[in-house]
Amino acid sequence: MELITFVVLLTIAIALPLYSRRKRYRLPPGPKGLPIVGNAFDVLADYEWLTYAKWSREYDSDIIYLNIAGTPIYVLNSVQATTDLLEKRSSIYSDREIMTMCHEIVGWGQNFALMPYGDSWREHRRMFHQHFHPGVVDKHHAHIEKQAKDLLRRIHANPDGLMKYLRIMAGAAILRVVYGIDVQPENDHYIGVAEAAIHSLALTGNAGSYLVDNFPILRYLPSWAPGAQFKRDGERWRAQVNQMFTEPLDLVKQRMANGEPSDCVAATLLASIDERKDKPRAELETVVKHVSGTAYVGGADTTVSSIATFVLAMLKFPQVQRIAQAELDNVIGIGRLPSISERPSLPYITAVMKESLRWNLVLPSSVPRKMTTDDEYRGYFIPAGSLIIANAWAVLHDETRYPNPDVFDPTRFLTSEGKLDKTAPDPVEACFGFGRRICPGRHFAMDTIWLNIAYILTTFNIEKPLDPSGQPVEPSGKYTSGFLSHPVPFKVNFTPRSKAAEALIREAVFYD
Template structure:
């Protein structure tokens, strides 16, 4: 209790000067704000992107401002504002929030998606980019084909475990590509240690902020003290996070020393250490950069592919059209490959539309400014939180007519080709500027392979109840940092015997 009182006093001490300073500057419009505490009572907790979008409409402004306990928060609701600030001025808008609990105590500073902007982050991004840039991604197609086929087999065998199968596919792909490790078909050890560690990330993200984030000296209090649950949690979670980064990395290092390491991102990076630079430092960067792939790539891919399945189930006409296109290109006697992508713009448009319709990270990851700035006469001080509202950008009627409808043709010309003039959903769905998704090209290829492979071989249908009436999905989504459909029932049926046969032969055999 004493701690809380002290924390409130501390926050007020911080807030008072900011309150008076604010009077001198012009800030964008925002929700109701009270002296000292600002808009803390208005701060949206669930589906915040919808609230920000509504405020934008009510206040007729594409920039919303909130002062929460002295913290300046800007939400950008339009493609224009996002492009002007997060893209064109990304040298100033690319820092991250750093917290005592998540970063320092639990060790999530190893995840370079959460690292502050600067040289250390740049080294991670460079190593990652070296292996995930567009020219490198084709090396991983063979693994994508293998996992996509395995996914189809699993969906046929056990249709009621969609999410589990998608998680397996995305996880096994990243594990193979990153470390050269083949996941066990069941109860894989690496999945377990990764999932265990990622649980703590979800917990710290959902909690939002801990008292220790405001009062860092609290990290020194003994774990047994009342109110020190955060410290007990950190003591359990930190070794799990270390294990997740260390264990697969050590396997690759050992295999390289023994001369039998399979091809992998980690092995490639370790084989190219610069002899003029500190080895231990380079190894740390590689370990952390590679370890970030699973965290960045697994749940995001699962979410988009779940949305794809939901959309196909509820839009059978779109599904049929895509299948006709695929059959025309493959003749129905082989599985589609990435080489068919140019001939199948409708399939690409389905993926763009899934990313637009239900963006996985509707508020991306918050960016922080590293210098004072001014935009349209508004003051944006150093250290402000600036969030691109991907949901609002991707559901802007001025850019996407009838934005709530799932309609892949919005990305196509009347002749059925990809429309280069249509606003691209990828712009907002993958984040912004220098922090744009580092796995974008890998993600697009792997989703394309899975979507094309599933459509080529399976019919996706609503289940029917005992009276033969189709069961409608709730269409509900989770409302945390990452948006994904709530579990729904779905039926997968092989389109034909020939399609089923394709799953047992082909790419990886």
Template sequence: MSRFLYDYSTLLYLCAGITFVVLITLSSRTRRRYPPGPKGLPIVGNLFDVPTDHGWKRYQEIGKEYGSDIVHFQVFGSHIVVVNTAKAARELLDKRSNIYSDKQRSVMIHELTGWHRNFSLMPYGEGWRTRRRLFHQHFRPMAVPQYHTRQLKAVHGLVQSLFEAPQNYKEHIRFMAGSAILDIIFAFDIQPGDPRIEIVEKGVQTATEFMCSGVYLVDVFPILKHLPSWFPGAGFKRQAAKWKALVDDMHEIPYYQFKQTMREGKAKPCFASTLLSSAAENDEDSLESLDEIFMSLTGTAYVAGSDTTISALNTFVLAMTMFPETQAAAQEELDRVLGRKRLPDFDDRDSMPYLTAMVYELLRWHSVLPLGLPHRTLADDEYNGYFIPAGTVIVGNCWGMLHDDDLFPDPDVFRPERFLNADGTLNSDAHFPIETFGFGRRICPGRYFAQDLLWLTIANVLAACSIERVVDEKGFEVRPTGDMTPRVLSMPEPFECNIRPRFSGAEALVRSACLND
């Protein structure tokens, strides 16, 4: 009997101990504080609090409401943290990039639409690192000057097109960006109507459609991917199949066409030729296994370079129409250096700090991707006493960071002088808008190429053209509202402007430049 009482009391103590440990554990969990944010509803959480349109503005407002530089949402049990300040982004996404560099897996992206090949969307791991390393070799600061001649040729062609049909400036910008990048990637001499540019444009367009479609239910409930495409409610599978055909063509057709020119000995030096030549020492089986990596690189280069350049340059045209005083200041600098006797090239950049400041302000004023591309945490973390669990989606509000009143007074005004000293030289202490290119290990590796192309395009367009407001029937100038499209890839809403030659000899200068390219 005593032995029974002893065993029973031991069991009671054991159960009490386990209960105590469980209570302590649960208590410690309940004491964990998530960053502040809307309270949410049972089960769905903050599903109805996550903004779908102009989210970058709403997230900034929520941050101010809670007095926090990061805010928290929870949707169907998944955590989302929005980072609204450059300080918080540096601390989390840059300094702790070892755990903030993953990507959220998406059934639509990684399984159904073919966008798994885009390495900017790949999960953090060896496959991503291999692609990133190869890409960086060809687009690091010391490498991008090799592309300047081809960039210059495309820009001269753009300015000539603006003279011939200025009302179609959006189409001209799109063609310039696409043809320049295809020339650099594959050495393709693209002319208007070339089917290759149509192929890649259709593929890129699927990304815009996908990003503007919101969240797909299959990404919330992945089991839905097993539904047959004919099943009611499975329209996402039919749409994904259409997109996948276009995305696969974008990656495969130009690449295999170029690979055939390599076999025939007709290929010209370019990004793809360097990749394939470096692998030529491998046997044929090994080379075939590298095709997926190389298609990932060439496809990502096109997608990353085309739509972002197009959006940024359309924003530039809007800014010049809204803020003509900045255009006048840039043109005064161009005339002082060039004397209207030639068009600018990269050798002039050091002599034109205002033009460089204008590029910086363009990147700041409206980011092409105002909310960037989300990251995902690989481990639990803590920031300012707030708990950020592993698997949290991290959204970097680039727009909010670059419209911070403390860093950029009157942030809605386009003002290149923010980046200049009183004597007109570049201010090395000014906050460069690096946030528009992303964060940490996921920062855009093509940013040096992009900045070069933007500078060259802006300098040449302003050297030869005037961008002016339209005049209404009463003779008054019409100032654009400055409205931007509301979703992930954001660019100006339609607006009107006039583009014309600046001076009598501008057209002759451009024709001469095109003949010499």
């Protein structure tokens, strides 16, 4: 039987029972899909979070129903729905979908952010939490500061390299914190290995990107078979992913065996295994490997996107930049950089950070959940196995909570006296996810974003470059589509604010 005939018959076999079952229940409104494939093409469309928000308005419903080849999908577009389901009913809304290509063939199942809900996930998350909760995250500040200083030096020398340098800053901070690795100033091996691996996550991480996700039996096709390019790609990517999870941890183990001091998360976790008697050592070492690798994946590109969003916003809303710099000058003075501990006296900078997380989201459609049991909400039936997509973008662009949501306006988080307004809606309610699976790296992330914003605004004026005719070059303001979104590269100038600022940038060189 030809592959395509086999696939069509299998789809009908799977979809028909689900379809007839579905008809018996009330479902939320949503666009009519095509026969067999359902809304597969709608979901794979670019900027799906905007499409979901548009449907939400068109159908006048904060919950939208879709299906991909028979799998029900519920898209939540309001804080009410995400709170009611993902927070209050977190015990049944915290599972993840296993995607054959991403998890099994390429090996991203090692990433605990994608693991199914259960004891193994809990063990991973507990270990991660020990080193990233708010009470301990300040022990990482020195590493965040060092990389934020190095970023100043790099963008001063070459503003066009902003995105690349942001990636080095974030990757280097995480590699130091997690594995005790001090990266090379250029072409670092470990950053290179991780970037190669993470590339395959972007390609395979969206549900339905590969036919084998819907028809796992296809994984048994031999690699040489026609139509099995996914297997050949998968094997290549798997080697990269394994290298990323294994190589840096092997270095930590080697250093520990040599008796070298290693003040890093992985070394502390490995050392703590000795005290445990409840599980075999090899099993716990594997958990440490997954937890450490996941920290890199979680932290590598996410803060990069938020800081790039901040730079873009400063170009588009220059008055915000001026107010933020005035606050820094008043509180910190001229000739020194602020520190994270000074955050309480710099509320406007904190508001700029919050607005950078809200204005354009790093993960606009969050990370999908899978239902573990049947549920009912507002009279709608939500069967086990359904996918739940939280449209975090829609939550943070809800005009009733964030008036003029497309405007970058930090004052929405401030009182009329300029203090942080504790009663204002906080983007943390959606941008870092929800309930039991909320991003456990968020404190580290916010410290990183805050400090980079504060350093950049202390030292530079962020300006549009001029074209040959003397006109400012406008940034397109466009974002990439897909699972993780960031601004498309744009032209920007970083001009030192003063001689004193220039001296601070020069002092920031730390590679010797």
